[in-house]
Amino acid sequence: MNAKITTFLNSGLLEKYLLGETTSVETEKVESFISKYPEVQNAYNTLQHNLEVVAKMNAVEAPQGILNNILDELDEAPVVELNVKRSYKKWYKFSIAASVAALLFAGTSYIFYNQNQKLSKENQVVVDEIFDLRSDIAKNNAMLDNVMRQLLRLNNPETEKYIINGNERAKDLKTVAYINPKEKTSMIDVVSLPELPEEQCYQIWAELQGKMVSLGILDKADRKLKNIPYMEDALALNITIEPKGGNSVASTENSVAEINLQ
Template identity: 75%
Template sequence: MNEKINTFLSSGLLEKYLIGATSPAETEQVETFISKYPEVQNAYNTLQHNLEVVAKSNAVEAPKNILNHILEELDEAPVINMASTNKYKKWYKLSIAACFAALLFAGTSIYYYDQAQKLESDTVVFDEEIWDLRDDIAENRKALDAVYRQLLKLNDPETAKYIINGNERAKELKTVAYINPKEKTSMIDVVSLPELPDEQCYQIWAELQGKMISLGILNEADRQLINIPYAEDALALNITIEPKGGNKIASLENKVAEISLQ
């Protein structure tokens, strides 16, 4: 792989492109590299897979639909139909028409006053929703930044991927560990965990110099990419079945999965 490709892959542009954070010029540059260099295409395909992994733990609700709210308000606004008045030939009926017009003017004035009050109230609500929308945008930016940072971690050449499958006691168990000894970070993606009785749980351990160090409890309800403690010079990862709440000492007789890190 030549220096030009290495420089591009380490620039972070590919990750930004994948989450839609590139400028038009950057987008053009990335798409040129993807179409021209197979190494970049392969890296892009890997990133797409990694994005699926991190997306599970960064789901964000869509912002409130301000447009629909406005349209609903418009739909509720009454339509005033102008009806033609009869032409009276006799002059004395003009006084009746004048009285009617005065009453209509008074009623219309009251109606528009009420509408103005309602509009003022709706404006306050609309302003509040605008602020809520700004908060949503800020939260979305934070979530997008979190996705970007996790993508960088997963795409780091120093990050090793370990697929942990269950043994005969838990055939459906599957988790994926991502360990970076350079950055001293560890993450685990819980793919599937067979159901256990309420009084039991799964616990993950690092085997270190003849000792088993607890790295936390795995929960089917928390199927997402999560950080776990980094164990320096760990020889293996083990998953055991323990009493609810976890155990201080690993029950190796209840081991359901193991993978070597060496």
């Protein structure tokens, strides 16, 4: 497509011509382009088709009962006799015309009333959607804020990173712990956890001066960065296999991963 045709199509003259808003000079120019260039002809046909589609979408169909009601009213009036007997007074003819006009006005009013009701419902839908959208935006902003806070913690020079790999009992186990002793925060990223029977679970512990303190249960559904309790002066982190729901005392014989923090 050459630059001349592109410039013409971008000028908006074709749309104005289709809507009957061009001047005589513009009309002559548009019709000349349509006849000379197949690209313009195709664009014109496409615009015409789209206009027809839009017109059909926005067309308003009259209520089904309106026409029948008007015809019934006309049937009740002595229209035939008016054409035969010309002795009826003129005011009677005017009254018939006024009745028809009133019926047409009532039908039109009914159509507009339905349109207004439909628009009111559509407006309410739009308001509800805007409210939901604002709610979603607020939730997304909160999530984004949480992610940014986590990233700031990870990028903090004071944050120490510990990669915890599984032993022979759980070779595919891998988690990453992020501990910041200055801000006293701890996070863990569950990278992979081998499958366990339904009656068992993984539990992470902090070793503190000869005792094990639970930091929570690890689940493969938690494959994301999550906060865990910070333990001052923890010597090590340990992951064990425990009964489903966790245990109050660590089963050190079922240890599957361990890393020293000192």
